[in-house]
Amino acid sequence: MQFLSRSQVIVALGALGLALLVLELVRRRRLSEEYSLLWLVSTVVIAVLGFSTSLLTWITRALGIQFAASTVFAAGLAFMTVMLLYVSVRLSRLSAETHALTRELALLRFDLERLEGVGARPDAGRLSAPRQGGGPGASSRSRENA
Numbered sequence: 388m389q390f391l392s393r394s395q396v397i398v399a400l401g402a403l404g405l406a407l408l409v410l411e412l413v414r415r416r417r418l419s420e421e422y423s424l425l426w427l428v429s430t431v432v433i434a435v436l437g438f439s440t441s442l443l444t445w446i447t448r449a450l451g452i453q454f455a456a457s458t459v460f461a462a463g464l465a466f467m468t469v470m471l472l473y474v475s476v477r478l479s480r481l482s483a484e485t486h487a488l489t490r491e492l493a494l495l496r497f498d499l500e501r502l503e504g505v506g507a508r509p510d511a512g513r514l515s516a517p518r519q520g521g522g523p524g525a526s527s528r529s530r531e532n533a
Contacts, residue, residue, distance in 0.1 A: 398437030406430045429466050436462070
């Protein structure tokens with residue numbers, strides 16, 4: 388029977404802690420399921436590499452790296468690089484969508500103000516008072532005039 392080394396116990400506790408943290412963040416809706424899958428897969432990879440010394444040694448030799456710890460560090464660095472690239476792509480897409488939505492909102496507000504201007508007829512016996520406050524329906528012009 389082979390006993391676990393101190394480093395393997397630390398890796399096991401770290402992987403378990405990370406998995407629990409990811410699940411708690413998903414439960415609180417602070418982390419989407421899309422990202423949680425990536426983090427849980429990385430946790431499993433950490434646990435497998437931490438417990439399987441022979442696999443880690445084989446990967447280290449196959450990559451031509453001298454120390455097993457360097458292999459683990461390189462794997463973590465590669466994972467973080469991929470995650471940063473993925474988040475950057477998502478951020479770029481969301482930024483473009485926000486820009487398009489902002490443009491569409493500006494056009495809709497312009498159309499609404501134009502339609503409100505056409506609908507206001509002083510000869511109909513009622514005068515429309517300018518809106519007070521800055522609610523969601525108030526235009527920027529009516530806020531300036533108030």
